[in-house]
Amino acid sequence: MMGGKRVLHCDTCGMETEHLHRDVLDMDYNAILKPAMWNCESCYRNKRALRAIGGDPVAILDGRQIFVTGFMATGKSKISPILAALTRRRYVDTDEMIVEKARKSIPEIFEQDGEDAFRDLEHQCVIEVADGPSAVISLGGGAIAYGRNWDVIKVKGLSLCIRASVETIFQRLARKRDERPLLAGLTDEACVAKIKSMLKEREGYYARASTFVTSDEVKSPEDMAVEALNLLKALK
Numbered sequence: 001m002m003g004g005k006r007v008l009h010c011d012t013c014g015m016e017t018e019h020l021h022r023d024v025l026d027m028d029y030n031a032i033l034k035p036a037m038w039n040c041e042s043c044y045r046n047k048r049a050l051r052a053i054g055g056d057p058v059a060i061l062d063g064r065q066i067f068v069t070g071f072m073a074t075g076k077s078k079i080s081p082i083l084a085a086l087t088r089r090r091y092v093d094t095d096e097m098i099v100e101k102a103r104k105s106i107p108e109i110f111e112q113d114g115e116d117a118f119r120d121l122e123h124q125c126v127i128e129v130a131d132g133p134s135a136v137i138s139l140g141g142g143a144i145a146y147g148r149n150w151d152v153i154k155v156k157g158l159s160l161c162i163r164a165s166v167e168t169i170f171q172r173l174a175r176k177r178d179e180r181p182l183l184a185g186l187t188d189e190a191c192v193a194k195i196k197s198m199l200k201e202r203e204g205y206y207a208r209a210s211t212f213v214t215s216d217e218v219k220s221p222e223d224m225a226v227e228a229l230n231l232l233k234a235l236k
Contacts, residue, residue: 010040017041045082045222061087061232063134065157069206071199072141072180073172074164075215075224082225083160084136093138097125110181123148130156145205154208158235160228161209166195168216210235 008017021044022037066087068080077093084091095106098121102109109118122143129137130152143149144159153159164172170192178184182198183191211231213224 008038010043011037012039012043015040061134061158065130065134066136066232067139067144067153067157067159068136068162069139069144069159069209070141070162070215071164071169071195071202071206073169074141074162075221076138076162078221079162079213079215079225079228080136080138082221083228086225086229087134087136089134089136091138092129092132092135094122094125094129094143095138095140097129098122098140101125107179107181107184115181119146122146126152142202144208145202150205150208158211158232159209160232161206161212162215162224162228163206163212164215166192166199169195 008020009015010017010020017040020038020040066083066089068076068083070076080093081091098109098118099105101121101124102113104112106118109121119142122140123146126137126139126143126149129135139149144153144161170188173180173183173191173195177186177191183194186194211228211234213228213231215224219227
């Protein structure tokens with residue numbers, strides 16, 4: 001007890017949580033030999049999603065890398081970690097790798113070193129993760145548009161493109177536009193025009209992906225991750 005409040009722990013991950021979900025649908029559940037498990041929100045959602053896809057995703061995908069691409073604010077960073085949990089592999093965000101290697105933020109890299117320096121670092125990260133253990137790899141929005149990155153992606157694994165409408169992208173970027181070097185400082189009208197222009201420019205590159213899901217404000221990230229995995233399974 002802490003201050004009279006009971007401390008709850010997830011039976012799956014062991015983390016402290018304020019709320020637990022009772023789960024009696026584990027694949028190895030037995031009412032006599034194994035009691036119901038109590039899961040935190042994240043583990044509960046992941047388990048339900050895993051049951052929804054059926055089969056063993058690790059075996060089905062044969063250890064291939066999963067590269068997740070798509071325009072900025074389409075939901076790559078939300079869907080990719082869930083997809084990684086479903087396939088029991090690590091999650092890697094190449095933008096986070098770039099920041100760690102450069103020891104500065106992405107806007108700072110663009111401002112101080114230029115886009116070419118950023119793209120060079122990005123390519124180094126793509127090669128590094130592609131040659132590493134099986135992972136779900138969330139790529140920067142423009143990574144797939146560069147031939148040297150695509151040459152790695154198409155050989156090392158499967159690619160998933162997450163799509164979203166211009167309106168959805170704009171609304172999601174509304175509060176964080178200045179964190180995006182290619183959109184910083186633009187008016188709303190100019191921002192929408194820039195998004196449309198960049199999408200048109202990259203459309204052909206995104207079209208090369210192995211499969212696609214559409215992100216909107218209706219489907220949850222968990223639902224989209226399950227949809228994506230079912231599509232990836234069908235590619236075997």
